[in-house]
Amino acid sequence: xxxxxxxxxxxxxxxxxxxxxxxxxxxxxxxxxxxxxxxxxxxxxxxxxxxxxxxxxxxxxxxxxxxxxxxxxxxxxxxxxxxxxxxxxxxxxxxxxxxxxxxxxxxxxxxxxxxxxxxxxxxxxxxxxxxxxxxxxxxxxxxxxxxxxxxxxxxxxxxxxxxxxxxxxxxxxxxxxxxxxxxxxxxxxxxxxxxxxxxxxxxxxxxxxxxxxxxxxxxxxxxxxxxxxxxxxxxxxxxxxxxxxxxxxxxxxxxxxxxxxxxxxxxxxxxxxxxxxxxxxxxxxxxxxxxxxxxxxxxxxxxxxxxxxxxxxxxxxxxxxxxxxxxxxxxxxxxxxxxxxxxxxxxxxxxxxxxxxxxxxxxxxxxxxxxxxxxxxxxxxxxxxxxxxxxxxxxxxxxxxxxxxxxxxxxxxxxxxxxxxxxxxxxxxxxxxxxxxxxxxxxxxxxxxxxxxxxxxxxxxxxxxxxxxxxxxxxxxxxxxxxxxxxxxxxxxxxxxxxxxxxxxxxxxxxxxxxxxxxxxxxxxxxxxxxxxxxxxxxxxxxxxxxxxxxxxxxxxxxxxxxxxxxxxxxxxxx
Amino acid sequence: xxxxxxxxxxxxxxxxxxxxxxxxxxxxxxxxxxxxxxxxxxxxxxxxxxxxxxxxxxxxxxxxxxxxxxxxxxxxxxxxxxxxxxxxxxxxxxxxxxxxxxxxxxxxxxxxxxxxxxxxxxxxxxxxxxxxxxxxxxxxxxxxxxxxxxxxxxxxxxxxxxxxxxxxxxxxxxxxxxxxxxxxxxxxxxx
Numbered sequence: 001x002x003x004x005x006x007x008x009x010x011x012x013x014x015x016x017x018x019x020x021x022x023x024x025x026x027x028x029x030x031x032x033x034x035x036x037x038x039x040x041x042x043x044x045x046x047x048x049x050x051x052x053x054x055x056x057x058x059x060x061x062x063x064x065x066x067x068x069x070x071x072x073x074x075x076x077x078x079x080x081x082x083x084x085x086x087x088x089x090x091x092x093x094x095x096x097x098x099x100x101x102x103x104x105x106x107x108x109x110x111x112x113x114x115x116x117x118x119x120x121x122x123x124x125x126x127x128x129x130x131x132x133x134x135x136x137x138x139x140x141x142x143x144x145x146x147x148x149x150x151x152x153x154x155x156x157x158x159x160x161x162x163x164x165x166x167x168x169x170x171x172x173x174x175x176x177x178x179x180x181x182x183x184x185x186x187x188x189x190x191x192x193x194x195x196x197x198x199x200x201x202x203x204x205x206x207x208x209x210x211x212x213x214x215x216x217x218x219x220x221x222x223x224x225x226x227x228x229x230x231x232x233x234x235x236x237x238x239x240x241x242x243x244x245x246x247x248x249x250x251x252x253x254x255x256x257x258x259x260x261x262x263x264x265x266x267x268x269x270x271x272x273x274x275x276x277x278x279x280x281x282x283x284x285x286x287x288x289x290x291x292x293x294x295x296x297x298x299x300x301x302x303x304x305x306x307x308x309x310x311x312x313x314x315x316x317x318x319x320x321x322x323x324x325x326x327x328x329x330x331x332x333x334x335x336x337x338x339x340x341x342x343x344x345x346x347x348x349x350x351x352x353x354x355x356x357x358x359x360x361x362x363x364x365x366x367x368x369x370x371x372x373x374x375x376x377x378x379x380x381x382x383x384x385x386x387x388x389x390x391x392x393x394x395x396x397x398x399x400x401x402x403x404x405x406x407x408x409x410x411x412x413x414x415x416x417x418x419x420x421x422x423x424x425x426x427x428x429x430x431x432x433x434x435x436x437x438x439x440x441x442x443x444x445x446x447x448x449x450x451x452x453x454x455x456x457x458x459x460x461x462x463x464x465x466x467x468x469x470x471x472x473x474x475x476x477x478x479x480x481x482x483x484x485x486x487x488x489x490x491x492x493x494x495x496x497x498x499x500x501x502x503x504x505x506x507x508x509x510x511x512x513x514x515x516x517x518x519x520x521x522x523x524x525x526x527x528x529x530x531x532x533x534x535x536x537x538x539x540x541x542x543x544x545x546x547x548x549x550x551x552x553x554x555x556x557x558x559x560x561x562x563x564x565x566x567x568x569x570x571x572x573x574x575x
Numbered sequence: 576x577x578x579x580x581x582x583x584x585x586x587x588x589x590x591x592x593x594x595x596x597x598x599x600x601x602x603x604x605x606x607x608x609x610x611x612x613x614x615x616x617x618x619x620x621x622x623x624x625x626x627x628x629x630x631x632x633x634x635x636x637x638x639x640x641x642x643x644x645x646x647x648x649x650x651x652x653x654x655x656x657x658x659x660x661x662x663x664x665x666x667x668x669x670x671x672x673x674x675x676x677x678x679x680x681x682x683x684x685x686x687x688x689x690x691x692x693x694x695x696x697x698x699x700x701x702x703x704x705x706x707x708x709x710x711x712x713x714x715x716x717x718x719x720x721x722x723x724x725x726x727x728x729x730x731x732x733x734x735x736x737x738x739x740x741x742x743x744x745x746x747x748x749x750x751x752x753x754x755x756x757x758x759x760x761x762x763x764x765x766x
Contacts, residue, residue, distance in 0.1 A: 004598045004608055029614055108613060132609075132636070165636035166598055166610040242634040311639040322641030324659040325697045331656055332684035334676035336586065336621035367619065372681045445614065537680065542620050545675045546682070554674075556707075556716050 014140025028074030230272025383416030477503035520560025584649025725761025
């Protein structure tokens with residue numbers, strides 16, 4: 001049946017039809033919907049794992065047991081899962097193992113713009129790169145076939161524009177292959193030096209066989225048109241090239257970006273007058289072509305950073321683009337902000353008032369760095385807040401201990417904050433760690449995690465108690481506060497910063513966007529009392545603005561959290 | 576020939592339902608369709624863009640500068656922000672609602688004045704109306720998206736019944752009447 005499908009949903013459909021039985025992932029934009037959609041099929045066991053390394057190891061275990069398995073993650077997640085990836089390249093698989101990694105060129109929702117193709121090359125694992133939803137669907141099935149034929153995990157590389165675009169997919173039926181019984185094979189699966197040494201030549205030989213496969217397989221295809229220009233491209237860049245050139249250029253569309261074919265490229269190059277490479281981010285196809293001795297246009301004109309588009313491809317390859325109309329005045333920007341009633345806001349306001357140095361982490365609360373709160377100093381990667389406050393305090397001692405905090409969300413804490421906390425407990429820095437517990441994985445769109453008590457399907461599941469966990473790790477000082485209560489937040493923060501031992505503050509209130517969270521009535525401004533002092537504006541709440549010198553509350557946005565009311569000395573804000 | 580509709584607004588205003596509706600309608604009309612959305616960080620009250628493209632064969636999932644036949648905007652400033660994406664003879668359909676962005680809230684910038692006039696002075700056809708008021712009249716401020724779809728439908732040769740069928744297929748049954756009313760209010764609004 002023909003349907004309009006999100007790339008991620010199409011990939012999930014491909015997993016389903018390929019008979020995939022086990023899915024374990026950690027959410028991350030733009031990869032999250034693959035697993036959310038897979039979870040809608042009762043035939044697939046799906047779960048959110050605490051992090052990507054765990055997810056990949058779960059999927060590996062399932063494939064070892066003889067059933068097709070999958071795990072999905074965003075580009076930076078593959079850094080976390082790189083450890084199992086590099087060695088399961090050596091062990092190979094039993095039933096098929098497919099890994100999806102979603103890159104985010106343009107950094108719509110990421111902290112860097114790394115190109116995951118490097119991971120495929122470095123781990124010597126084949127990588128398929130779909131260019132639309134239909135290919136995401138078909139490549140998911142193909143990936144399992146390649147995985148089993150070549151005894152290798154296979155990576156499917158998505159990008160934001162493939163993952164989050166809908167295009168037409170013609171779906172089929174689910175076919176479950178027979179279970180491949182698990183057989184003990186120490187030489188293949190126990191990667192100690194004596195065995196791994198023997199597996200490495202297998203990996204090199206496998207790459208040679210995969211390269212030979214890529215020379216003729218349909219996954220790489222030539223579309224001959226005008227031969228004055230030949231373009232080698234892949235992923236969404238292929239779509240931009242087709243949009244601009246149609247059949248006015250010849251195209252070699254690469255579907256398997258690792259390993260890259262040689263003869264196919266040389267033959268294509270021989271048929272065209274000039275050769276251009278169009279690939280987002282790094283110059284991987286281009287470098288390969290140069291190694292083959294080909295003269296190409298690539299990153300000499302195309303950027304290494306950001307997303308491409310049809311106009312960019314046109315301009316760089318000498319095709320004119322339409323004129324545009326524009327306003328002369330500069331318009332105010334509209335950066336993302338914490339939602340009205342966001343429980344993080346009160347806590348960040350308290351940190352700002354106390355002039356804290358704030359080592360931040362990855363999540364909605366990274367928006368605490370945005371004006372007017374500007375209450376974050378660093379954001380690096382998942383879990384880094386806790387590990388780096390320990391280093392910061394070890395370096396500076398008393399000078400920093402009394403005014404420095406780490407902030408981390410509940411899901412991020414489970415992902416990789418716990419190990420950093422173990423380090424503080426073990427090596428004893430006088431650090432103050434704040435867990436922003438909004439009882440959900442917020443930024444990626446409300447996924448459950450080990451602290452929420454529910455699984456991916458919303459059914460009751462195990463629930464890790466953060467207070468007990470921190471105490472068990474050796475923290476004597478664990479305090480829970482309500483971030484809507486500014487006075488209490490201030491009192492507890494001051495108390496824990498002054499304490500002479502490591503401490504944890506749990507700032508607990510569920511995300512205001514959760515369906516079960518009841519909203520209060522919007523606040524009202526008493527215009528006779530409001531003097532226009534703008535104290536309430538210091539919160540950076542999108543519900544509050546100033547009109548004609550008085551505060552105005554947008555009743556369609558305000559959820560009545562009452563935090564602003566606590567800042568008004570004139571009693572002008574009323575519940 | 577590929578036609579391009581850009582849906583712009585502020586994160587959380589409901590643009591995903593509008594693009595779902597359009598995608599569904601255009602696919603049943605027999606077109607090749609691509610819809611490109613934004614998820615994640617930028618959704619949190621930021622400026623959001625959805626691209627809808629349809630025609631015999633659509634390649635790129637995005638719309639570039641100078642290519643949009645229509646910009647459908649949930650908020651006035653956002654209509655102005657993306658004007659460079661409009662074709663020289665393109666049309667803007669916009670809600671006149673103003674939502675202050677953070678730089679305006681903090682006082683670092685002013686909300687620009689007379690935006691519709693300024694856009695019209697560039698020779699652009701602007702169809703502007705208070706969609707929030709019309710949505711509230713239909714029964715819910717959340718129906719702004721369907722009010723806008725009603726307005727957009729005026730410019731297409733697709734019968735009203737087919738739009739209504741698409742609404743039926745895309746919204747929960749209990750909100751169907753409300754949404755049909757919102758659609759009609761947008762379509763029939765007289766300035």
